[in-house]
Amino acid sequence: EIIRRCQATIDLQDIFDGKVDTSMVQLQQAIDCGREWKMAYQKTCRLLEKNQPDRPWNFPEGSIFAQIDAFVQRCCDLLEVCEGQQQFACQTRGQAMPVFGGTRAPEINKSLREIEDSFLKNLQRLQSVDYDLLDVRAAKWPDDFSAFKNQMRDLEVMYMNVITGAFEGVGTVQSAVEVLDSFYLLSKRERIKAFVEKKGEHLYNVFLQEINNIQREFQHFRRQPMLPIVQGHPNYAGMALAVKGLMLRVQRQMEDLNSLCYLEPCREQENTRDQYNNLHGVLEGFVRQTFGEWVTELKAMDDQNLAKRLQVGLLTKPEDGTLMQRTKQGLLESNFDKELLKMFQEVYYWEKIQGSGIVVPYAAHDLASQRDTLRILREHVLRVVRDYNQIVIALQPEERKLFTHHLRNLDKTIGPGLSRYNWNNPGIKEYFVRESCRECAKVYDWVKQFKKNNAEIVQVCKQISEMHLIKIEKKTVHREEEFRDVQEKCQEEVQRLFKEALEKITELLLNTYKFFESHPNEIQKEWKVYVEKVDKRVEEALKKAVKTSLQELCRALNGDNKTEPAPLFKIQAVLEEIKVDFKPSVYQMDFKPPMHQ
Numbered sequence: 001e002i003i004r005r006c007q008a009t010i011d012l013q014d015i016f017d018g019k020v021d022t023s024m025v026q027l028q029q030a031i032d033c034g035r036e037w038k039m040a041y042q043k044t045c046r047l048l049e050k051n052q053p054d055r056p057w058n059f060p061e062g063s064i065f066a067q068i069d070a071f072v073q074r075c076c077d078l079l080e081v082c083e084g085q086q087q088f089a090c091q092t093r094g095q096a097m098p099v100f101g102g103t104r105a106p107e108i109n110k111s112l113r114e115i116e117d118s119f120l121k122n123l124q125r126l127q128s129v130d131y132d133l134l135d136v137r138a139a140k141w142p143d144d145f146s147a148f149k150n151q152m153r154d155l156e157v158m159y160m161n162v163i164t165g166a167f168e169g170v171g172t173v174q175s176a177v178e179v180l181d182s183f184y185l186l187s188k189r190e191r192i193k194a195f196v197e198k199k200g201e202h203l204y205n206v207f208l209q210e211i212n213n214i215q216r217e218f219q220h221f222r223r224q225p226m227l228p229i230v231q232g233h234p235n236y237a238g239m240a241l242a243v244k245g246l247m248l249r250v251q252r253q254m255e256d257l258n259s260l261c262y263l264e265p266c267r268e269q270e271n272t273r274d275q276y277n278n279l280h281g282v283l284e285g286f287v288r289q290t291f292g293e294w295v296t297e298l299k300a301m302d303d304q305n306l307a308k309r310l311q312v313g314l315l316t317k318p319e320d321g322t323l324m325q326r327t328k329q330g331l332l333e334s335n336f337d338k339e340l341l342k343m344f345q346e347v348y349y350w351e352k353i354q355g356s357g358i359v360v361p362y363a364a365h366d367l368a369s370q371r372d373t374l375r376i377l378r379e380h381v382l383r384v385v386r387d388y389n390q391i392v393i394a395l396q397p398e399e400r401k402l403f404t405h406h407l408r409n410l411d412k413t414i415g416p417g418l419s420r421y422n423w424n425n426p427g428i429k430e431y432f433v434r435e436s437c438r439e440c441a442k443v444y445d446w447v448k449q450f451k452k453n454n455a456e457i458v459q460v461c462k463q464i465s466e467m468h469l470i471k472i473e474k475k476t477v478h479r480e481e482e483f484r485d486v487q488e489k490c491q492e493e494v495q496r497l498f499k500e501a502l503e504k505i506t507e508l509l510l511n512t513y514k515f516f517e518s519h520p521n522e523i524q525k526e527w528k529v530y531v532e533k534v535d536k537r538v539e540e541a542l543k544k545a546v547k548t549s550l551q552e553l554c555r556a557l558n559g560d561n562k563t564e565p566a567p568l569f570k571i572q573a574v575l576e577e578i579k580v581d582f583k584p585s586v587y588q589m590d591f592k593p594p595m596h597q
Contacts, residue, residue, distance in 0.1 A: 002037055003071045006030035007134045010078075016127045018093040020082040027079045034072040038065050070136040077145050078133070081126070084152050086188040088119035088159070098182035104169040111162045115155055122151045160195050167202055173210055173253040176203045177260065184262060197263060204268035207253060211275050214246050218283065234342055236294035237349035240287045244353050247283045250276065291358045294346055298364055301339060306367050309337040310374075310423040314381050314432070315414065330392045330400070332385045332414070336378055336423065344371045377423065380433045384414060387440035394447050402526045403450075405519045406443050413439045446515050453508045457534055460501050460508075465541040469494055469549035472556045509534065 010030060015023045090097060091113070100108045126148050131138040163183050170176045180199055187193040221242065233241060254276050263269070316335040347368035350360050360368075388410065395403055414436045421432055471490040509531065516527050555563075 002033060003067060003136070006033055006071065006075075010075075010134060012078075012133055015078060015082060015085075016123065018085055018089060020085050020093070024079060024082045027075045027082065031072050031075045031079070034068045034075070038068060041065070067136050071134075074134065074136060074141070077141075080149070080152075081123070083189055084119060085123070087186075087192065088116055088152075088155055089123070090186065091116060092120060098185055100166070100182060101178060102169050102175060104166060108162060108166050111158075111165075115158050115162070118158075119152070119155055122148055156189065156191055159192055163192075163196065163199065167199060170206065173203070173207045174256055176206050177256045180260065200260065200263040201266060201268050203257065203260070203263075204266075204272045207257060207272055208268075208275060210253060211250060211272075211279055214250055215279060218243065218246060218286075222286070234345040234349065236290050236297075237346045237353075240290045240353060241349055243283050243286050243290075247280060247287075250279060250283075287353070288357055291350065294350070295361065298343065298346075298361060301343070304363055306340070306343070306363055307424075309340050312337065312422055313419055314417040314421050314423065314428065315385065316418065332388045334378060334381055334385055336374075336381075340367075344368050344374075347371075374423065377428060380429050381417070384417065384433055384436045384440065387437050387444065388414060391440060391444050391447055394444075394451065398529075399450070402516065402523065402530060403443075403447065404526075405516075405523050406446065410439055410443050450512055450515060453512045457505055457508050458537070460504055461537045461541040464498070464501055464538065465544040465548075467494055467497060467545045467549075468552065469545060470553050472552055505534065505538065 006029075009026050011023065011026075014020075085093065097109075097112075099105075126144060129140065129144055131140060133141065166179050166183070167176065170179055180196065180203055183196050183199075184193075187196045221239075257272070313335050316333050317331070318333060343364060347360055347364050348371070350358065351365070354360060391407075391410070392400070400407065417432055417436065421428060469491070471486055473486070513527065516523050
């Protein structure tokens, strides 16, 4: 009766369809029922033996509970089938699979699908037997289930191989934790669950290797600091930030390990925690030591009087005799204290990592609180520096002499920035920067116009140098009059072009002279030197044009390495009795182009 009632609650179809959660509860209740029935009989026997020794129950339990024991064992076997489905048939049952990362993810997913396919085939063979699985009198069940169980053991081995392969492609603690978590969620059978938990030792080994890598990296960094670590990072705070990064890196990995609450304590875990604590202490000590070195340097700057470093001129002109300064001669520079700039950077980054004994001194913190205001002021002053320097850089040394008067006037405008105004004065932008930039823009427009006119003069001279004073038509034979007419027309055209070039150069020089017309005598002398240079350039262009034209005529008459001389004039030979005469004569062919014109 007990077996019949228990059989009525168990649905075999649900077991094979994957609805194992409900089925496992029903099977466990049937197992508990059978065991409780047997325990109730044994308890009754003990009570009778105690209270009525003369009437004990000496019935053989084997014969009484043979079918109950067989049914309980059958339920245990079916419960193992359900566990197999939980372990190997996740996707068929609609269970969400964890997402594996890395390059081995496709291989892992493929292996799990192959294992699931093999399990489903074995399950189908077990389902298709020709007897009732809940019938305890079925003699074939032990053999069929034994074969199924052996196949599940093989699948367990394959599953553990997949787990091992997944860990082989792992190089970081975070990746190893993700793999371990994923397989722990999938592990249902005791053997696989124990194997996954044992892989925690591998996780600790990966972390120990990472700790060793960080130690080597830190030691190398201490010996050879790579600064600037990132552009804009200061010396001391930059090193502290780099080491703080190492601390955060190892700390996050330790937090990932601590999240694995299901791992049992082991020797590797204790060793890992000791190594982590030692490394964390060393890194934290280095940060504090670096901070102490910076504070010492700050005190050497007279940290109580830092504000006095702002009481200097806004601008400066380097007058040092070094090679680097000579190349910058005449250029402006911002005169903001470079040590203060370094201090602002140090304070900015130290405030980001302060704590654990790191507190920025109040004087440095108070002055650094003005860094944004001072940064904006520096940018305005740098506008003046850029505008002034682009004028100086645009001018060649000889041209600077010509613009001396303009530069002197400009120096008078920016002079207060060199001596009178300092970084504490109000209204720098309104009273100094705006006026200086306006004057610089005015002078720079004159410089650009001068450069443009000069470039056009150079272009005109180039056009003159490329002119052909003699016209030689290739593969054309001329009569005397024809050749003379061609050259006269060519000379007329060349004269017209020369006249236009002269007018254009004169016009450009007059336009340029407007910038220097009212300047003192020393500037007029420099203007005369400039005009003489233009004359020299025109003369060189004319010489080049004459030389090129004569070379072309020589090539036409004598040829060169590539071409033979070609006929240029047509001469008729006239035979008069015994005398031969040429028409036109050789003397008539003596043509001289009117170059003097």
